[in-house]
Amino acid sequence: MNRLTGLVNFDWMHAATAASLRSDVLAGLTGAAIVLPQAVAFAAIAGLPPEYGLYTAMVPPVVAGLFGSSLVMVSGPTTAISAVVFSALAGQMEPGSPEFVQGAILLAMMVGVIQLFFALARAGRLAGFVSHSVMIGFTAAAALLIAVSQMGGALGLPKSQAHGIIDRLLAVFGRLGEANMIAMLSALVTLITVIVFRRYLPRWPGFLIAIAAGTVVVQLFGGAAGDLAFVGSLPSAYPVFSLPSLDAGNWTEMLESAFAISLIGLLEAIAIGRSMAHKTRTDFDANQEVLGQGLSNVAGSLFQCYPASGSFTRSGVNLESGATSPIAAIAAAVFLVVLVALFRPFVSLVPIAAIAGLILYVAYKLIDLAEIRHLLETSRTESVIAGLTFFVGLTVNLELAIYVGVLVSLAVFLNKSANPVLAIGAPDTSGGHRTIRNAEIFGLPECPATLILRLDGPLFFGSVDTVNARFRALARRRPEQVNLILILHGVGDVDLSGVELLEIEAERRRAAGGDLFVVCHYPPLAERLRQLGLAVIIGEDSFFMNKGAAISAAVDNIAPDTCAHCDKRVFVECAFRPDERKTLRSS
Structure with a gap:
């Protein structure tokens, strides 16, 4: 335990001033407005009811902010982690079922324990040995899988049991004649709205406004939209303490997935933390961040959360909004509790098509075409690593993709060292x-x-x-x-x-x-x-x-x-x- 407590650093508390606290609180309010629709969307990607995305946006950010190293990084539900959670459990359980939910919560506990072992071994800097091209290929594969998984929802089609990108595409194209025009319009309005706001008014809560716009479009049609699928009412607005069920799923398969998720989460968090530290000119301790992420997932699993990690989007918005310390992430979690109480009746009216439109935008933004082009032009080896990771992610599953990418990266590193x-x-x-x-x-x-x-x-x-x-x-x-x-x-x-x-x-x-x-x-x-x-x-x-x-x-x-x-x-x-x-x- 001494090795763990030696990683904790609360020096930022002593640097707090009235002005910095005010900036952090305002940044937290902005972050809460952004994460509310995101959390619902990410829960859908993970195959979970919307409330579990909200829980994951409330608990892990507080723990990761207190015990992590980055001053402005915000943790919580992320696109990549959500996609892997779905991939890990969909073959064993029915998405959205109580068994599926318990499996996701148990995964969070496993991920947190594995990350704590990494922290004990002070393995944070080992993430630097994993090529950045692995995350490029993995993220591109996850983005395409996410986009394809939302096509049915955007078209208003019934939920499909198909798995894998080819099966999902065939299922969608085979039922195009059943597409619902109102659902398509809702998804399109949501997508256009979020694009406009993120491009021209980035400081506005574009995600929230886009979801509202997509919902209003459906409500204008009245009873004609009665056949559409909606998010539905939230059974509980706040997380409660509950021990994870140890009987959920196959432990062997879940441990393999948990290891992959823990690695992906740490790669994301360390990459974001280093980037934010460079922009804020502050120190960043990768090992301390590993500790913070591990504790946040363990604590989250005790409050009905699924695996969490650092968020590129919310961390960037947090910094742009004037955040100076983890108080901003903590304030965002508190404000989210308030917003959920205020908007809880509204959430039940949100059509699945609007959520799908928002997720399609998120998937699009995950693919950095400029970075991929630069990689192809500058490094054949890194391009092969990214391409192989991408191919395995699309054709097999995302967990294996991250393993293959990491192993190939290490092989390249060892080959360079040996030559x-x-x-x-x-x-x-x-x-x-x-x-x-x-x-x-x-x-x-x-x-x-x-x-x-x-x-x-x-x-x-x-x-x-x-x-x-x-x-x-x-x-x-x-x-x-x-x-x-x-x-x-x-x-x-x-x-x-x-x-x-x-x-x-x-x-x-x-x-x-x-x-x-x-x-x-x-x-x-x-x-x-x-x-x-x-x-x-x-x-x-x-x-x-x-x-x-x-x-x-x-x-x-x-x-x-x-x-x-x-x-x-x-x-x-x-x-x-x-x-x-x-x-x-x-x-």
Whole structure:
């Protein structure tokens, strides 16, 4: 428990002023107006009755705000998490049924416990190893699945039991003749209204106004709209304490889904937290945020909430509205309770078609076409990761998609770590002073007897095979370059396997009449190499802190006959060899 409490930081409370409190309260009012229709829509995406979206917008934001790290991030129901919850449970239970609801609440408990284990292990920074392209592909797949799932509602069609994007599309197209024009008009008015307000009046509660507009359209038709589906009355406006049912669903399958949801939630929350910290110029502790998210889901599961995470939309609006601390998120939850009481009779009149129109807008905004285009233009590897995640998400399920994306990302990272860059260098004096540059790229002449290599990347057990293969290939192609100057530039880590490789290379070079000269500029890395015994193994006279000393030692180690027949004079040190001075005087 001490490790958990060490992550909690309430310093923001001491910085509160009357002015900041006023800004936070006003920002909270704006946030409550936005989250009211969003929570109902997100609950529909998750296959849950609307009240559970409202509960999830009331409890988790308070806990995450108090125990998380970000000052302005707002947690609660999100599109991606809602989509995964539906995907995880729809195959086992009937969406909207009491069993389905209990399964979603139990998922929140599982997700929270898993995230707390992550917090204990201080695994927050591990999220940085997951490629951003995974979230791009995952989000695009979730957006399309969400859009397709709402087409039936927007057309006024009866609820379909189809699963998967192809089955859902076939179900919709097979019943187009049954489409309800009033439902279509309601969805269209809702969609156009939210687009107009988000584009031209972003500070207005556009989501709430759009839902109202879509509802008014239906009410104008009176009894002719009686066949449409409506949200219905809320059985309870406020969450109550209730332990999750441990008998809901298949535990094995739910644990797999819970792990995926916890990972997605943490990736979302950490990405938002870092972004908000950059904009507000405040500190952000990923591990503390992991703790806050875990506690918010555990607490939420005790008050009838389904899994929650940080919200991109509401966090952005919170910041734009002037929020300065988590008090804004807490105020938003309190105001939401008040708004639900005021608008509770109105919610029962909201047509499902209007909700579908709002969700179609949310799905559209999830797909960042500019970011996808930039990814395709700049990185083939990242594009493949995003494409694979997207494909699996559409064709299989979203949980597997996140696993596949993460595994491929880690494989790419490990592959890069196992294949450090080993570049051939040579001195370049064209700028007035000597600089070691890439000999192959700049076409620089090399010393016939000395090879210069610069290593960029870790020298550890995972990369020694690659580095050794490169050493051997160069030795076969350049047998006359018996000396090797190895510059450890950008080597982030080295272990005993790396030092053993250098020992073997030194023995091979010395057996061929040359030697190995290691250059290490970075003092902590040099100290690490000494601790591993490199200086003792190759000798202090072969271990250097600067390139000049290594080059001088390598030049002195060149056989006189080799220099006598060389006209390149690559190094200025060539003129300072005793035999070279004699040659220069005689000429």
